[in-house]
Amino acid sequence: MRVFKFGGASVKDPDSVKNVARIIRDHHGTSPLVVVLSAMGKTTNALERLCAHFMEGNREAMMEDFTQIKTRHMAIAEELFPDRTHPVFNTLEQLFYHLYYYIIEKPGNNYNYEYDRIVSTGEMVSTQILSTYLTETGLSNRLYPAQKLIITDASFRDARVDWIMSVQTIQEQLAPFLKPGTGQDTPSLVITQGFLGGTPQGFTTTLGREGSDYTAAIIAYALQAREVVIWKDVPGLLNADPKLLKNSVLLENISYQEALELSYYGATVIHPKTIKPLLSKGIPLKVRSFEKPESGGSVIDDNASNDGVCPSYIVKFNQVLVSIFPKDFSFIAEDNLSRIFADFARNGVKINLMQNSAISFSVCFDFDKTKTPALLKDLEQNFTTRYNEGLQLITVRHYENAQLDDLVKDREVMMEQRSRTTLQLLVKKQS
Ligand code: ASP
Ligand code: MG
Secondary structure (H helix, E strand, C coil), X not given: CEEEEECHHHHCCHHHHHHHHHHHHHHHCCCCXXXXXXXXXXXXXXXXXXXXXXXXXXXXXXXXXXXXXXHHHHHHHHHHCCCCCCHXXXXXXXXXXXXXXXXXXXXXXXXXXHHHHHHCHHHXXXXXXXXXXXXXXXXXXXXXXXHHCCEECCCCCCCCECHHHHHHHHHHHHHHHXXXXXXXXXXXXXXXXXXXXXXCCCCEEECCCCCHHHXXXXXXXXXXXXXXXXXXXXXXXXXXXXXXXXXXXXXXXEEXXXXXXXXXXXXXXXXXXXXXXXXXXXXXXXXXXXXXXXXXXXXXXXXXXXCCCCCEEEEEEEEEEEEEEECCCCCCCHHHHHHHHHHHHHCCCCEEEEEECCCCEEEEEECCCCHHHXXXXXXXCCEEEEEEEEEEEXXXXXXXXXXXXXXXXXXXXXXXXXXXXXXXXEEEECC
């Protein structure tokens, strides 16, 4: 069996839904398929805004958001299902009524709980629309709620997956629907919501923004899928953000390890959470374009022989460089270092790059408006600090033939580090 994941951009309007249905039909083949779907377009952002207005008691803005979200979805449904008496309209009305009756009450004080309750509507509605459209166009399928498959703890908005329970329930619940070639009565096509989970007590949770890829990986892991395909609005994995570097190229094949390294250095294409379950079972992850479904895209698997075929570029913005000097002019040694690392750990600041000399220790990390000043205050108890902000951290994997001119021109290099495979440059734009 296989798992397909479609993101919000792939179902942003009626034509996109039709395109997704076409891809499912063309690529379904004979083996069973689970489709994991996100909320339509930018619905999650819109629901986040609605939730914020709900919590602030800003009812007017909240109702405006509600009407907009509902109207947009109903308009999509009306174009996909010309018969206004179709039962799907009733189901969609019910999903929106649930939300409506919830938000006209007073909010509780657990923001994250309310968030999951509200924001999950996006995926509930999108999957209902896609599942019905597939049925209407002759692809029988089973819509199965993710809350009953992905079992999590109650850390709302960033729920942790209970792997043992989830694997067991996914296997038990989905097995009857995923027999190959069973035809009409027991469809071998399952649709479920990305990003959502549920506690054993039945509360809806979410896995963190962009969590749908992770959902696909969990299901693939549980069912020992043959592959996972993430259908995106890009041709596959690129070696650089095309907004930053012209002539970016497609990485046709990289290893899990390389994908983990790239995301460690700040590449945002695939979250490490998604890679790990697939790596542990050796399930290939493909990234393909829903706009050009006939082209091959990228594969992440255990073949590392193509990892170094071209350099990959990652840029992290909004970096801070702090140089730390012992107040008593002592050398930077283990006792100083352990105090410095304790300050970083206590403030939850992750180090991106570090370097030491005899009397100073320099550290680069992401700027954060609350954590950064708190960290500096702690450091300044024992050390003198020098601080630079607004920097960029450029990481180049497999840098032998790298084109650095565009990235470093007009910039001062503040720190540089090389390993056998990775070059990192911390640069400052010259004013
Ligand atoms: N709809 C959620 C989000 O936009 C989850 C996802 O798309 O992966 O973050
Ligand atoms: Mg999304």
